[in-house]
Amino acid sequence: MAAEASSPAAPAAGSSGGRRDGLWLLVSWIVLSIIGCLLVALVWGPHLPPGAASNTARSQQVDFTVLGTIATPVVIGVLLYFGWAIAFWRQKPGDETDAEPIHGNARVSAIWITATSAIVLALAVYGTIELIAPAGAGAGQGPQPVFNHNIPAAASDTSWSPGTNNVLQVQVIGQQWAWTYRYPQFGGFETTNLVLPVGVPVRFNVTSLDVIHSFWAYQLGVKADANPDVNNVAYTTPEHTGGFTVRCAELCGIWHGAMYDYGKIVSVSDFMSWTHSTAIQLAAVTKLLPPYALTYDPTVVASMGKVNTQLGLTGAGGGFYNPADPEQP
Amino acid sequence: MSLPARVTTLVIAFLAVVAGGIYVALHYIGAQPPVENYTSYASNGQVNVTLMTTAQTTVTNKPDWVTYFIQNPSTKQFVHTTYFEVPANTKVNVTILGYDGCTPLRNPVWGKVAGVTGNVENVQFFNGKTMSASQPISTFDSWADCSVQHTFAIPGLGVNVPIASVTTFNENSNLCGTSPCTGDPSDANSPHTVVKFSFTTPKTGGVFRWQCFVPCGLGYVDGNGGPMGTPGYMMGQMEVQA
Numbered sequence: 001m002a003a004e005a006s007s008p009a010a011p012a013a014g015s016s017g018g019r020r021d022g023l024w025l026l027v028s029w030i031v032l033s034i035i036g037c038l039l040v041a042l043v044w045g046p047h048l049p050p051g052a053a054s055n056t057a058r059s060q061q062v063d064f065t066v067l068g069t070i071a072t073p074v075v076i077g078v079l080l081y082f083g084w085a086i087a088f089w090r091q092k093p094g095d096e097t098d099a100e101p102i103h104g105n106a107r108v109s110a111i112w113i114t115a116t117s118a119i120v121l122a123l124a125v126y127g128t129i130e131l132i133a134p135a136g137a138g139a140g141q142g143p144q145p146v147f148n149h150n151i152p153a154a155a156s157d158t159s160w161s162p163g164t165n166n167v168l169q170v171q172v173i174g175q176q177w178a179w180t181y182r183y184p185q186f187g188g189f190e191t192t193n194l195v196l197p198v199g200v201p202v203r204f205n206v207t208s209l210d211v212i213h214s215f216w217a218y219q220l221g222v223k224a225d226a227n228p229d230v231n232n233v234a235y236t237t238p239e240h241t242g243g244f245t246v247r248c249a250e251l252c253g254i255w256h257g258a259m260y261d262y263g264k265i266v267s268v269s270d271f272m273s274w275t276h277s278t279a280i281q282l283a284a285v286t287k288l289l290p291p292y293a294l295t296y297d298p299t300v301v302a303s304m305g306k307v308n309t310q311l312g313l314t315g316a317g318g319g320f321y322n323p324a325d326p327e328q329p
Numbered sequence: 330m331s332l333p334a335r336v337t338t339l340v341i342a343f344l345a346v347v348a349g350g351i352y353v354a355l356h357y358i359g360a361q362p363p364v365e366n367y368t369s370y371a372s373n374g375q376v377n378v379t380l381m382t383t384a385q386t387t388v389t390n391k392p393d394w395v396t397y398f399i400q401n402p403s404t405k406q407f408v409h410t411t412y413f414e415v416p417a418n419t420k421v422n423v424t425i426l427g428y429d430g431c432t433p434l435r436n437p438v439w440g441k442v443a444g445v446t447g448n449v450e451n452v453q454f455f456n457g458k459t460m461s462a463s464q465p466i467s468t469f470d471s472w473a474d475c476s477v478q479h480t481f482a483i484p485g486l487g488v489n490v491p492i493a494s495v496t497t498f499n500e501n502s503n504l505c506g507t508s509p510c511t512g513d514p515s516d517a518n519s520p521h522t523v524v525k526f527s528f529t530t531p532k533t534g535g536v537f538r539w540q541c542f543v544p545c546g547l548g549y550v551d552g553n554g555g556p557m558g559t560p561g562y563m564m565g566q567m568e569v570q571a
Contacts, residue, residue, distance in 0.1 A: 255540065288473075305474050307474075307497060
């Protein structure tokens with residue numbers, strides 16, 4: 001905006017030869033901005049990451065599209081003014097005179113402040129709504145989530161069946177350097193495979209066994225830090241069947257870059273079949289797992305055996321190592 | 330100082346700094362343990378790989394770190410490394426000589442054998458005098474029993490094998506004191522386990538990291554530093570040659 005308003009003064013020193021730079025710039029900017037906005041919103045937008053595999057991902061894609069569309073006229077304005085200045089207002093050979101001094105312009109300043117304030121405040125309102133509507137926008141909300149719009153209550157922590165108004169719970173456990181997933185509503189089995197049913201609201205309870213990790217289900221638009229002794233809740237609702245990638249987004253050690261796996265969104269019937277077969281397959285190890293809890297305390301061991309006790313071990317958390325060891329950092 | 334001399338000095342100084350940077354990058358950052366290449370030792374679609382765990386690493390300047398060794402397929406000597414190569418689309422028959430004592434799994438889910446033939450490992454226990462008969466085991470309860478020392482896991486292939494440990498307090502207190510354990514005649518009778526399992530490598534090549542899921546970094550926070558985070562000790566790479 002300021003570019004158009006101030007541009008008529010600039011060419012006076014640049015001998016524009018009577019060209020009406022301000023008008024040309026304004027018209028060019030409007031035409032290019034309309035074209036650019038249409039391209040961003042209609043052509044590029046539907047292909048922006050993270051895609052539309054879930055309601056949170058789709059919401060983020062819309063947000064990126066809106067922000068990209070709003071930014072397009074600004075980018076075009078800056079580049080257009082930049083190019084115009086280089087093309088027409090550059091210093092001619094032999095011309096060593098100074099340009100005309102620029103004085104303040106209250107009208108331009110008022111327009112600029114008003115317009116930018118309106119844009120920022122509008123985006124703040126839009127951003128807040130977008131955070132509330134898709135239940136936290138896929139971000140970790142801590143142990144007591146505030147944004148749970150359209151998420152059904154956890155009617156049961158120990159059972160789940162299709163068609164019931166009960167959020168599916170999946171515990172995500174980070175450890176150096178792998179993710180495991182626990183399904184408390186299906187007997188509490190724990191597996192290295194993350195499988196979700198399509199069209200069902202999911203509550204991720206994200207925690208860690210050791211250091212800080214970050215659960216980033218990229219195509220789902222879900223990202224939540226995995227902190228030891230903390231339950232970090234994130235919501236999403238898968239909307240399309242297919243695969244997605246899970247990565248760790250927090251530098252967590254030497255194999256951080258290799259801490260990824262692949263999840264699947266399947267039909268509800270396939271999901272039920274998978275949970276049934278997996279629960280049977282993992283039954284032997286499931287009964288060895290600690291009782292389901294929203295955080296994992298490896299120092300609480302109910303069945304510490306005689307030999308381990310004789311060896312001086314009190315838990316599985318590594319706390320049994322001698323703190324006076326010279327290697328202790 | 331003349332201009333040519335200044336330029337020459339500047340160039341030499343610049344090259345010295347660059348050379349120093351390259352040396353640091355290659356020698357320290359890019360350094361990796363030696364690679365035991367089993368590729369040419371495969372026959373009939375199978376290859377045999379032997380590893381060892383020890384409670385210490387007396388062959389390095391980190392004697393109190395637990396570690397893996399890999400047997401050289403030619404000399405049969407155990408080499409302090411965790412890097413090995415195997416051919417693609419080949420059944421890998423792994424033998425692990427477990428000379429370390431027991432440590433509970435932080436996450437009991439790693440007590441289940443997975444991703445290997447039959448989802449079982451065959452274990453023999455040597456108590457210092459006699460070797461037990463081989464028995465197939467599919468799941469370990471490392472908390473109730475003194476049964477696991479480390480794991481051999483290749484997450485990219487879904488392989489997870491808990492390495493069985495000696496089972497009594499007396500055996501745990503009489504582990505071999507040097508490494509590799511079979512390198513010292515006095516260790517010949519040390520209590521240990523012999524763990525055998527098989528898995529098949531992918532049809533295409535690739536590099537797969539493997540690691541231990543027992544937090545066995547003695548003296549480090551939660552047991553996750555030191556040997557757990559250092560190539561050549563409790564983590565390494567398996568390169569599959571297509």
